[in-house]
Amino acid sequence: MFSSVDFVLFGLFLLLSLLVGLYQNLFSFFCTQNSGGNHPKRTATSDFLDGGRQLPVLPVCLSLLTTFVSGIGLLSVPAEIYSRGSAMALFNLCGTLAFPVIGFFFIPVFFKLKFLNAYEYFEHRFQSPSMRRLATLVFIMNTLFYMAVVVYAPAIALAGVTSLRLWPFILLVGVVSTVYTAAGGIKAVIWTDTVQAGFIYAGLCIIILRGTAQAGGLGKVLAVSEQTGRLWAAFRVHPSLLQYNNVWVATLGGLLQWTCIYGLNQMAMQRYCSMPSLRHARVVLSLTIPANLVIQLMIGYIGLLMVAYFDKCNPLALAEVKTVDQVTILMASRIFEGVPGLPGMFLATIFRGLEEPFARRGGSTFGGENDGEGEAAAELRPLDKKHQKLLPLATEEAADCE
Template identity: 25%
Template sequence: MSAQWIDWIVFGIYLASVFAFGLYMSRREESSSDFFLAGRGLPWYAIALSLFASNISSGSLVALAGDAYRFGMAVSTLEWGAIVCLSLLVFVFLPYYRSSFVFTTPEFLEKRYGPTARMLFATTAIAVELWVYMPYMFYAGGLFLESLFGLPFAWSVIGIAVFVGIYTTIGGLGAVVWTDVIQGVLMIAGGLTVTALALAEIGGWTAFCEQVPEEHMSVCLPGDHPAYPFPATMIGGYLMVSIYYWCQNQTIVQRTLAARSEWDSRMAAVGACFVKLLLPFVLVLPGVLAVVLLPNLGTGAEADKVLPKLIETVVPTGLMGLIMAAMIASLMSSADSGLNSLATIITNDFYHRWLDKSATESRLILVGRIASVAVLICAVTRALTMQKNESLMQFLQVGLAYVAAPIIVVFLGGLFWRGATSVGAVATLLAAPLVCFFSQHGQEKIATWWPTHMVYWLPIAVGILATLLVAVSLCTQRKSAADLEGLIWTRKTALAKSEHHSGIKDYRLWAVLALALMAAQIWWLR
């Protein structure tokens, strides 16, 4: 497909604006807190849009639309699960992250369990980001540009990486978050535009409902469904992956740590819940609309190209520049976030913690920038060597499952049980790869009745690891009550009311409303 000159002008202006803004933000970096946490001065609405934009990469756009084409609106359960997990972030984890004044989630784990647990988590986080998450984003972005514009896959990946790397490496988290605000709004506008144009092409909502297969409009798929069995998708393995992603993943938590107050950090997560309520109609519905407009794509890897093909079918000349910018925005917002968060972990959890404890602020910023470049090179190399996968979304979820299982066990165990010990946490983290492997391949290694889908085997892995944490902790020395002060969950801290934000500004009121609206959506699409 070839865009018209006006579309390329719009697209070029957008890229130039993002680049200029990144350079402008780089003038503000005077300390490591400025570079990695934007000086802890970000407002809630900026963080809320950044949380959304960081989560929805072009990989997510491609993968969600692809799975929606295969399986229907049931893919929305991933977005609803995120609302549940963001609520957990608000009421369980955030108060303790904020009060600990940490830069990274591995750093918090050291306060609870000690340096070995921190090092293991940091190493695991880096490995999964470099091997799974960031390559997945670049791969999907290259696939998108190749499908939509016929650009060479390799050059698409490299070009995007170079552009993102420049403004992220120079500007730090401040540049990342504020560009995410622009890109988040652009993504929502682009998604709504594609949805509206596709509906108009079909003849409206009524005509669409008459033509689409009935099962594609239901979220309550049978328990033996191969991809999205309900309600296991809401309470099983997908939920556990989401707990890790939204509550312990550095990319997400780092933004809330950069808020100017605890109320802003909590309200940002609640605000992201309301954005998530839009996504079934912005990101999932286009894939289902394509079932009517493009019925012959099949259910294999070709289905992951449904979004660019739908755009090619329904978007007229003149709007293509907006859609091009929205799609590239989705890639850049996630890539810059992953890049900055990994640089933060490498700099603070390895370099500053182990190699140079007396490093100056300027040295830490320099190391962060060097780490960003190194991460970018590794992620691009991995993306260029990835093989085409049957489902990009399934690839991502299974990859994250291996790190999610042990991390949610040690974090939840550490917050809710005083008896969890350092030795128990380390044993859990070390045993996790083997436990997850046998849980995933249990039908081959253990018994034919063993469940094969992640929504079932991941809870089994979590149960085994939780048992291990308890067993080892009961046999080893726990920390004193004084050492655990401020690190154990209490109802008073979790539900604390902000003195200056009562009534309509009470984050608790909005959190409950978001959950109620989520339940209403599920009931409507049951």
């Protein structure tokens, strides 16, 4: 899948991330030295953690967006839609509804107090340093488990479909991310996120454009998705909240989860508090709304594209991949086949998703599990509209995917 051109492109991507961190480190050092001797230590600390509360709006917006777009989101959300339908896309799109709530109720409280982290609020609110330490400990434990999942799981998927070795890849991610984050602080993270956001949008656009053309066009993608029940699976109205997924689970669950993530998470709060004023912080949130809509729609569409791309040809049944999470990579490898540089772009896109936990959390289970029912069926099975289970088709013969 990968040629020398792809690895050169990927290497340049890594080098760019490192250079951003080193540049911000040197820039902050000279600014501190030229500050006239007025509390240089405090200035350096503030500059490292919140950029002196003078960071520009657009880079912070892109950083806020990409902070919670992990390799799992880029690989397993399309796989989840491919196997179970579009409910996960609706779940993620409900994050848009959370932004107004956060802007009016959460940000004013934290911004007015001018804390450097969210845990200072616990000490201030309950007059108890122990509450702050407890909240910090819980976040650290959450971070360790989160990093293990979002780094190891996509790395396994990549290693299973490509020739990349697993542990060197993970080690490379950790070293590069740790170095540029430790060197440049929040400024390095913000500007690296800005560059990486461009890689994400470009990589997703290339997959969508080339994949749609190879699958037979937009009309076929939508038609096959509708025939198999994937397209409208998100809008099944059922009173039970105990189903695997329906419109109520997706909307209410998505709204509550994304409100907690973007409203209370330390990584998001650090970005809000790096802005000069409350108005600037709300502008960041306002700009994140369309940016989030676009990227979530793109990720969701890739899931529907996979349904049409592998129409009547289930790569799981043909043992081309071991798990449904690898289907996304398999499709991308075929889309990019024979075009030097594009696989490197895809690798850089996924790398940004793997890099995120180290860079953001250093300073869900893998979606779309295979049901195990009727695995011999080569065609993609339609969804039972009532229970959203995969039903076997009449044919049990494997089709040729080539």
